[in-house]
Amino acid sequence: METITVLQWAFDALLGAALLGLAWWLLDSAELFRAIVLFIAFGLLMALAWVRLDAPDVALAEAAIGAGLTGALLLAALARLESKNQTKTNHKDHRGTEVHDGQR
Amino acid sequence: MTDNGKQQMPFRLLLAVLLSTLAAGLGYAVLSLPSLAPGLSEQVAGKLETSGVSNPVTAVLLNFRAYDTLLELGVLLLALLGVWSLRGLPERRESSPGPVLDTLSRLLVPLLILVAGYLLWVGAYAPGGAFQAGSVLGAAGVLLLLAGWRPGARFAGLRLRIALVAGLGVFMGVGIMLILVGGHFLEYPPPFAAALILLIEAAATLSIGLTLAALFLGDRPETGARR
Numbered sequence: 001m002e003t004i005t006v007l008q009w010a011f012d013a014l015l016g017a018a019l020l021g022l023a024w025w026l027l028d029s030a031e032l033f034r035a036i037v038l039f040i041a042f043g044l045l046m047a048l049a050w051v052r053l054d055a056p057d058v059a060l061a062e063a064a065i066g067a068g069l070t071g072a073l074l075l076a077a078l079a080r081l082e083s084k085n086q087t088k089t090n091h092k093d094h095r096g097t098e099v100h101d102g103q104r
Numbered sequence: 105m106t107d108n109g110k111q112q113m114p115f116r117l118l119l120a121v122l123l124s125t126l127a128a129g130l131g132y133a134v135l136s137l138p139s140l141a142p143g144l145s146e147q148v149a150g151k152l153e154t155s156g157v158s159n160p161v162t163a164v165l166l167n168f169r170a171y172d173t174l175l176e177l178g179v180l181l182l183a184l185l186g187v188w189s190l191r192g193l194p195e196r197r198e199s200s201p202g203p204v205l206d207t208l209s210r211l212l213v214p215l216l217i218l219v220a221g222y223l224l225w226v227g228a229y230a231p232g233g234a235f236q237a238g239s240v241l242g243a244a245g246v247l248l249l250l251a252g253w254r255p256g257a258r259f260a261g262l263r264l265r266i267a268l269v270a271g272l273g274v275f276m277g278v279g280i281m282l283i284l285v286g287g288h289f290l291e292y293p294p295p296f297a298a299a300l301i302l303l304i305e306a307a308a309t310l311s312i313g314l315t316l317a318a319l320f321l322g323d324r325p326e327t328g329a330r331r
Contacts, residue, residue, distance in 0.1 A: 056231040057161045057231045057232075057233070057236075059231075060223075060231055060232065060236045061235055061236055061239070064236055064239035064240060064243065065235070065239045065316075068239065068243055069239055069242055069243060069246065069316050069320070072243075072246050072320055073319060073320055076320055076322065080193060080194045080195075080322070081194070083194050083195055084194035
């Protein structure tokens with residue numbers, strides 16, 4: 001019984017730390033594509049956190065809307081932004097590959 | 105980049121101070137909460153029998169606080185109207201889906217529709233409900249759009265618009281009908297509550313799914329009349 005409690009504490013701590021770390025990382029990344037992928041990963045872990053908080057309804061909504069559809073919408077918006085940039089400056093890689101990664 | 109970093113240093117410090125203050129305040133608020141707070145769960149449990157469903161979350165969302173859910177559907181519709189009002193959106197690059205996506209979407213879309221129907225039905229008894237089912241339906245729509253499917257002119261006109269407002273329309277219609285038969289707005293009579301909730305949720309699921317897929321598409325679908 002005790003080992004299970006310890007394992008649950010460890011899992012929750014890891015989950016919380018991963019969420020905070022992912023949030024920091026995605027806000028800090030200047031490359032939009034990577035930020036969106038990190039946002040989707042954040043949403044999936046957030047859904048897991050809701051399950052741990054005994055809120056499966058919210059977890060379902062978070063996984064489907066927060067991670068899935070919002071991610072798809074953001075990627076669609078990014079595709080439009082890039083096609084706009086591409087028509088302006090016709091010589092960039094399809095993902096605007098300049099990686100602005102000053103802080104890291 | 106280092107110059108830029110130096111210039112941003114005071115700003116970042118200010119941000120860190122503000123965020124730490126916010127975190128400290130939130131931490132204090134959480135720690136000062138009473139450890140055993142029953143909230144409103146007892147009232148919900150007491151009235152659950154009259155709500156028409158046995159899942160307390162659905163009872164709150166579709167019966168006790170149905171007004172909130174009604175307004176949420178309105179917000180979703182407004183978001184789509186906002187996107188459709190935008191002009192001069194940059195074109196999205198179309199890419200051919202390839203055989204894997206093409207085959208997979210054919211296999212997955214019927215399955216997603218089935219899952220959406222299941223989530224809609226099970227919402228009365230267990231976690232699930234209109235928003236979850238609608239977002240699964242929306243995911244099926246996104247998959248179809250990614251695989252190159254576009255709404256035809258016949259579907260994109262009045263039919264699409266009716267389906268988009270069906271959720272809000274049925275919700276409002278039920279509420280107004282209940283006023284007309286002598287009750288209050290959205291106060292379901294217990295014998296009909298289960299059927300009314302299922303009706304509203306079914307219409308809402310369809311509308312939510314279509315709205316989310318239409319948001320993904322972005323452009324207002326051509327109706328054919330304008331061409």
